[in-house]
Amino acid sequence: PAREQVSYFGAGPARLPTSVLANASAALLNYNNTGLGIAEHSHRSALSSNILTQAAQYFKTLLNIPNDDSYTVIFMQGGGTTQFSSVVYNLVGYWVERRLRKHGGDLEKVRADLKDMKCEYLLTGGWSLKASQEAARLLGDEHVSIVIDARKANGGKWGIIPEEKDWSLVEKKDSALAYFCDNETVDGVEFPSFPNALESAEGEEDERLVIGDMSSNILSRPVDAKKYAVIFAGAQKNIGTTGITIVLIRKSILDCQPSPVTLRALNLPIPPIMMHYPTLASSSSLYNTLPIFDVYIAGEVMSQLLTSGGVAAIAAAAERKSSSVYEVIDKNPTVFTPVITDTRVRSRMNVCFRLVKGKDGRDLEKQFFEEAEKKGLLGIKGHRSVGGGRISCYNAVGEEEVAKLVAFMKEFATKQGHTY
Numbered sequence: 001p002a003r004e005q006v007s008y009f010g011a012g013p014a015r016l017p018t019s020v021l022a023n024a025s026a027a028l029l030n031y032n033n034t035g036l037g038i039a040e041h042s043h044r045s046a047l048s049s050n051i052l053t054q055a056a057q058y059f060k061t062l063l064n065i066p067n068d069d070s071y072t073v074i075f076m077q078g079g080g081t082t083q084f085s086s087v088v089y090n091l092v093g094y095w096v097e098r099r100l101r102k103h104g105g106d107l108e109k110v111r112a113d114l115k116d117m118k119c120e121y122l123l124t125g126g127w128s129l130k131a132s133q134e135a136a137r138l139l140g141d142e143h144v145s146i147v148i149d150a151r152k153a154n155g156g157k158w159g160i161i162p163e164e165k166d167w168s169l170v171e172k173k174d175s176a177l178a179y180f181c182d183n184e185t186v187d188g189v190e191f192p193s194f195p196n197a198l199e200s201a202e203g204e205e206d207e208r209l210v211i212g213d214m215s216s217n218i219l220s221r222p223v224d225a226k227k228y229a230v231i232f233a234g235a236q237k238n239i240g241t242t243g244i245t246i247v248l249i250r251k252s253i254l255d256c257q258p259s260p261v262t263l264r265a266l267n268l269p270i271p272p273i274m275m276h277y278p279t280l281a282s283s284s285s286l287y288n289t290l291p292i293f294d295v296y297i298a299g300e301v302m303s304q305l306l307t308s309g310g311v312a313a314i315a316a317a318a319e320r321k322s323s324s325v326y327e328v329i330d331k332n333p334t335v336f337t338p339v340i341t342d343t344r345v346r347s348r349m350n351v352c353f354r355l356v357k358g359k360d361g362r363d364l365e366k367q368f369f370e371e372a373e374k375k376g377l378l379g380i381k382g383h384r385s386v387g388g389g390r391i392s393c394y395n396a397v398g399e400e401e402v403a404k405l406v407a408f409m410k411e412f413a414t415k416q417g418h419t420y
C-alpha cells in the first residue's frame with residue numbers, strides 16, 4: 001500500500017511526520033546545496049555542529065529548561081538500554097566523589113560509607129526491571145534496593161503503581177540514585193506525575209538524585225526537569241529515528257566524578273569511555289562519530305512540534321487520542337478487556353488490551369488483527385512477551401488516524417453482537 005493508506009501504531013520505531021521524511025530524503029542526496037548528503041558530511045563540520053546545537057536547543061525550549069548552564073543535553077548511541085548502565089556508572093561516580101571530597105580524600109572512610117550505598121529502583125514494568133538488573137550486574141545485588149515491585153501488590157502482574165505510603169526508600173545519604181520508568185511501554189503503565197516521595201527540598205545536602213527513563217513518553221507532556229538528575233530517551237518513539245538517545249544531565253554531576261584510580265581502589269566498575277557523561281559533554285557529544293542524520297531528523301521533528309503549539313498542545317492531543325481508545329475498550333467489555341484497570345496509571349502512549357474469547361470459542365484476537373491489517377491499521381499487536389493488543393499513540397500519530405482505528409474497533413465490536 002501507499003504511505004497514506006496506512007496508519008501505524010507501532011511501539012517503536014514509530015511513525016515520523018511525512019513532511020520531515022520527505023525533506024530528509026532530499027537532504028540525504030544533497031544537504032543545503034552542498035553537493036553532499038547529510039549522512040556524508042563530517043560530524044566535525046560547522047554544518048553538523050549547527051545541527052547538534054540547534055537540536056539541543058529545541059529540546060531545551062520544548063521542555064522549558066533554562067539556558068543557565070544548570071543542565072546539559074548530550075546525544076548518545078546505544079539506545080535506552082545503554083543508559084541503564086550509564087546512569088549507574090555516572091551517578092555512583094558522583095556519589096563516591098562527593099564522599100571523597102567530604103572526607104578530605106580519605107579512601108578508608110569512603111570505603112566504610114560505601115557498604116550502605118544503594119541504587120534505588122521503582123519497578124513498575126519490564127523496562128524498569130531490566131534497568132535494575134543491570135545495576136545489580138554492575139555493582140552486585142547488595143547495592144540495589146527495590147523501592148516498589150508493582151507485581152508483588154498485584155498478584156504477580158505489572159499494571160499498578162503501589163501507593164507511596166508503601167514505598168521503601170533508603171536514607172537519602174545512602175542513595176546514589178532513584179530510578180523510575182515514566183512510561184512502561186510494554187505494560188502500559190505511566191506515572192501520572194512526578195512522585196511526591198522522590199522530592200527533595202531545594203538546596204538539601206543529601207538530595208535524592210532521580211533518574212527518569214522517558215524513552216516512550218518524552219515531549220508528550222510538560223516535565224519539571226529541575227526535579228531530575230538525569231532524564232533520558234531513545235529518539236525512536238516520539239522524536240526521530242533509531243540511533244540516538246537524548247540525555248539531559250544536571251551539570252553538577254559532570255563536574256564531580258572520581259578518577260579511574262579511585263574507582264579501582266574501591267573495587268567499583270570504571271565507566272567505558274563512551275558511557276562517561278563528562279567525556280561526552282566536554283566533547284559536545286562528538287567524542288566519536290555520531291550519526292548526524294539522526295540528530296538532524298530529531299531537530300526537524302522538534303522544530304515542527306514547537307511551531308505546532310509545543311508540549312502543551314501535544315499533551316492535549318495525547319490525552320484525546322488515548323482516551324478515545326480507552327473509551328471504546330471500556331464500553332465493549334464483552335469484546336475488549338483493558339490490561340490496566342486503574343485509570344490513574346493508564347499510559348497515554350501505549351494502550352494495552354486483550355480480546356475476549358468468542359462465545360463459540362472463536363479466537364477473536366486473530367480475527368481482529370487480520371481485519372485491522374486489511375484496513376491498513378498496522379502495528380497494533382502487543383509486545384511478544386505479553387501478547388494481546390497495544391495501540392501506541394506517539395506524537396506523530398495523527399488524531400484522524402486514531403479516529404479511524406476507534407471506528408474500526410466499534411464496528412468490530414458491533415459485528416460481534418455488541419452495540420456501542
Ligand code: PLP
Pocket residue numbers: 012078079080081082127181183184185186213214215216234
Ligand atoms: N526504556 C523504555 C521505556 C523503552 O520503551 C525501551 C525500548 O522500547 C527501552 C528503554 C530500551 O530502548 P532501546 O531499545 O533503545 O535500547
